[in-house]
Amino acid sequence: xxxxxxxxxxxxxxxxxxxxxxxxxxxxxxxVVGEAADGAEGVARAEELRPDVVLMDVKMPGMDGIEALRxxxxxxxxxxxxxxxxxxxxxxxxPALRAxxxxxxxxxVDPDALAGAxxxxxxxxxxxxxxxxxxxxxxxxxxxxQGRGGSLTERESEVLGLIADGRSNREIARALVLSEKxxxxxxxxxxMKLDLADRTQAALWAVRHGVSG
Numbered sequence: 001x002x003x004x005x006x007x008x009x010x011x012x013x014x015x016x017x018x019x020x021x022x023x024x025x026x027x028x029x030x031x032v033v034g035e036a037a038d039g040a041e042g043v044a045r046a047e048e049l050r051p052d053v054v055l056m057d058v059k060m061p062g063m064d065g066i067e068a069l070r071x072x073x074x075x076x077x078x079x080x081x082x083x084x085x086x087x088x089x090x091x092x093x094x095p096a097l098r099a100x101x102x103x104x105x106x107x108x109v110d111p112d113a114l115a116g117a118x119x120x121x122x123x124x125x126x127x128x129x130x131x132x133x134x135x136x137x138x139x140x141x142x143x144x145x146q147g148r149g150g151s152l153t154e155r156e157s158e159v160l161g162l163i164a165d166g167r168s169n170r171e172i173a174r175a176l177v178l179s180e181k182x183x184x185x186x187x188x189x190x191x192m193k194l195d196l197a198d199r200t201q202a203a204l205w206a207v208r209h210g211v212s213g
Contacts, residue, residue: 039063103127124168
């Protein structure tokens with residue numbers, strides 16, 4: 001049996017953390033390994049506990065969720081961050097994704113959908129709603145990666161198209177009959193050649209330039 005997905009809860013409201021913990025602890029494949037009440041504590045706990053997924057609130061006193069995301073990226077922390085926000089805070093989602101979030105869920109998300117989102121980002125997926133992808137694309141620097149698509153090999157273009165379809169490395173490996181290690185190498189090469197920071201930006205670049213799986 002696979003190891004459970006280790007989750008860190010970062011939210012300044014104790015009642016929210018308690019509710020999330022209560023639900024997630026009944027999931028056989030998810031383990032809550034810790035909690036934090038603000039962004040700075042969240043970064044420290046993420047470095048200490050090395051969770052697989054961080055559930056991160058956006059608006060918190062002191063260091064907010066977006067700044068915490070930037071700090072985790074600076075530290076090269078491998079945790080996948082899932083932003084938890086309210087619908088009225090949707091405008092904060094774009095900066096969060098730019099800062100390195102793997103996706104987001106609304107605070108009124110169905111519990112089963114939340115568990116599914118955690119599993120999805122842990123598997124390597126990027127969770128983007130169409131309206132948010134559109135907002136990201138409209139703000140994307142049109143020169144980012146411009147003209148560099150021709151430097152990709154045919155295999156790298158195939159991998160990029162599957163990233164745009166939301167496939168994880170494991171799914172890409174199965175689809176192209178490759179090892180996961182080889183897929184990771186292709187992803188790294190794609191990000192380097194297109195001068196992109198992460199899979200989210202790669203997916204957006206692919207959408208902008210009509211690359212599909």
